[in-house]
Amino acid sequence: MFTARRLLLVEPSITLVITGEALARREAGDDIMILSAGEPDFITPKYIRDYAIEAIERGFTHYTETAGILPLRELIVKKFKEDNGLDYTPSNIIVSTGAKQSIFNVMESILDDNDEVIIPSPYWVSYPEIVHLAGGKPVIVDTEEDGFILTAEKLKKNISNRTKAIILNTPNNPTGMVYYKDTLEELADVIVENDLLCISDEIYEKVLYDGKKHYSIAALGEDIKNNTVVINGFSKSYAMTGWRIGYAAGPEFIIKNCLKLQGHSTSCPSSIGQAAAYAALKNKNEEFDNMLATFDKRRRYIMEKLDQLEGISYIRPEGAFYFFINISNFYGHKGVNDSLSFCNYLLKNGNVAVTPGKAFGMDDYIRISYAVSTAEIERAMEKFKKVLEMLVE
Template sequence: MVELSTRISQIQASPTLAISAEAKRLKEEGRDIIGLGAGEPDFETPQHVKQAGIEAIQEGFTTYTATVGIKKLQGAVCTRFKEDKGLEYQTDQVIISTGAKQSLFNALQAIINPGDEVILPVPYWVSYPEQIKFAGGRPVKVKTAEEDGFKLTAQQLKEAITPQTKAIIINSPNNPTGAVYTKQELVELAEVIVEEDILVIADEIYQKISYEQDAISIAALGPKIKERTVVIDGVSKAYAMTGWRIGYAVGPQEIIAAMGRLQSHSTSNANSIAQRASIAALLGTQEPTLEMKEAFDQRREIIIEGLNQISGLKAIKPAGAFYLFVNITGLVGKTIAGQEVTDDQKLAELLLQEAGVATIPGSAFGQPGYLRLSYAASEEQITEAIKRINSLLNN
C-alpha cells in the first residue's frame, strides 16, 4: 500500500464541490434537482469579454506568458483597484494566478512557517483551514456571533493573538454569511493588526457584489495597514467568469515576488487566452456586473422573505455576495420524511434526496446548525425551491 505524505493526509476534500458533484450525479440520473449549493453566478460571461478571448485565439495568443501575468492585465488590475478600492499599486505588486484560490494558496505558502498561527473567523470559506494546514500553519478558529452579524470584533481579535500569530484572514463580503464589514469595524480591526504587527490576507473576491453600501478594502485605511495586507481578488464572481480561472493577488512587492517564485514551479502562468479576456472584463464596461448585482439583490429579497416564513428556519439578511446562511437549530431533533434531523448535515441530505434541493451544511464552514443556500439561481428556481423546502418541512 502506498504511504501518502503526512501533509496531504491531513487535507480534507472540498465539501462544497462534493455536494455539487452529488447533485450533478442525481441530475444525470434524471432527478429534478435545484442547485442552491454552488458558489457560481448563473449568468453568461459578458459578450465583449468572450470576444476578447476569441480574438486572442485568432491572433495566436496561445503561448506561455510571464509567470506573474501579462503586463497589460497587471496594469488593468491596478486600474480597477484605484477606481474601485481607492488603492494605488505598481504592476510588480500584482500576480495573476489560476483563480483566486491559487492566489490565496500561494500567499499562505509565501508567508507561513511551520507552527505559525493564522486567525480564522468562523464561519469561514471551506478552503481556508486546509490551505493553512498545507502551509504548515495552524488555523486558530474564532467563532463569531449571529447577533454580531457573523463579524469578528476587535476585542475577539486581540484576545486570539499569541506570539505565534502570523496573520488573519478577513473575507468581506463573506462566504458563507454574506456579511460585509463597515469602515468603522475595519478601522478597529486594523488598529489591532498594526499594533500587534501581524499580516492580513484580505479575500475580496465578492467585493463588487455588495448591496446596501460599497464594500471597503481594509488595505485602503492607511499606509500602515496597507503594507501588511495581501488582497485576493479575481474575475470569477464579478464578471461571471468562474471557468476562465483568473485570480490575482496584490500586496507588498516582496510577498508577491515570493508567490511568483512558487508559481513558477507549480502552474507557471495562468491561461493566456483567459488573461486577455480578463483585460476586457476589467477595463471594459462594468454595466453587466451592475445588472448582475441588481438581479442578485432581487433574488435576495425573494429568498430571505420566503425562507424566514418557514417554521424552524431563521436567517439574517446578507449584505453582500449571493449566499443566505440559515439557522436550522429549530429543526434539530424533529422527524422529517420519517427520519430524525440529527444535525445540519442530515437536513442537507434530506433536502437533496427528498425535496431535490441542493444546499451546503454549515458544518462545512465550521458552523454547525446552519445551511448555506446560494441565490445564484433564477427567481423561478428560488421560488420553486422555497415551495419544496416548505412542503418537506411542514408535512
C-alpha cells in the first residue's frame, strides 16, 4: 500500500547482497578478500584533504548556489577545454552530489512516461534503474558479439519513435573497454540524425592504460555537442568517492531543467565537497600517476594469472579498474548455474567476493575489481584458481 508503483520495477542492488555477506563474514573474523568494490582503495590526495579542512575552518559551511560555486564551475570549464577540447561556459555546467545525481537529474529532466533510453549491455548497474525511476523504459542492447562496443548499426536497429536518449560509458564499467574515435564518430552521426540525446558518462576518463586516449563524443562536432550531456566527477580520478561531487555539462536548457530538480531535492552539493573538488582541479594531482601505475601493475598481474586458467575468457581491459570474465563454462557443476550462484560458491569456498555479471545485465560473467590492495589480489587469484578446480573435480 505504501510502495509506489514505479519502485516495483526497481531491483535492489545485487552487488550489495554479496558485499554485505562478505563484510559480515569479515567482521565475524573470517579472512575474506573483497574484489567487488567500485572505488579506488587510495585515500583522497593530501592537498585536497588539507584544502577541505581549511575550508571548514574558514566557515565555508553554508548552502551554495544550486549549480555549484562559480569558481569550481569555471575550473570545470577549463578542464573541458584542456582535456577534451570542449568549449563550455559556467552556465553549461551543474555540479551535483556525485555523478549519480547528475545522471538522475538528466533522466528526470528529459523523460516522459515510457520514453525509451538505449543502454548498451553490459552496463553500469544503476542506469536501467535510474531510467525506471524517471518513468522511462530502458532498451538494453547486447554488445557481447561486437567485443563489448556498441556499433552504429546496432544503435540504429534499436531506435524507435519513442527513443529519447542513449547512454554511453567510456571507459566502461564493467568491461574496461574504451570507445575509439572512429566508432564515436559513427555513433554521433546516428544520434544527430535521429535527434537523440547522448548521455556520455566519462567518469573513468583518466583511468586508461596502454597509451589509450579518451575521446568525448561531444567534442566531435557542434551538432553532436548540442545533443550531448557529458557526465563526469571526482570519485574515480581523485579517489574522492565519499565527497560526493560529480557534474554534468550540456545545452543550457537541459542544465536549467536539472537546476530546477536539484534546487528542490538536494539544494546544492555539499560546500565542503565542492571546496575539495575546487582544490583537486586547481592544483596538479601529483599522486594520480602513482595511482594509475599501481592499477596498471595489478591489471597486468591479473591478466597473467587469468591467462593461465582454463575455461574462462575475458577481454583485455583498456581503462577503468575491472575485469569482466566469462565463467559460464563452469555452470552445471555443484549447484552453480548462474553468476549469482557462482559468486556465492566462490565466497563460500574461496573467501573471495566478486560481483555477479547479472548486476550488469550479463549472467555469464563476473566482475573483478582491482581497486583493492595488491596483496589481497594476489591471494584472491590463488583462491579463484582453486575454486575453479574444485568446481570441476
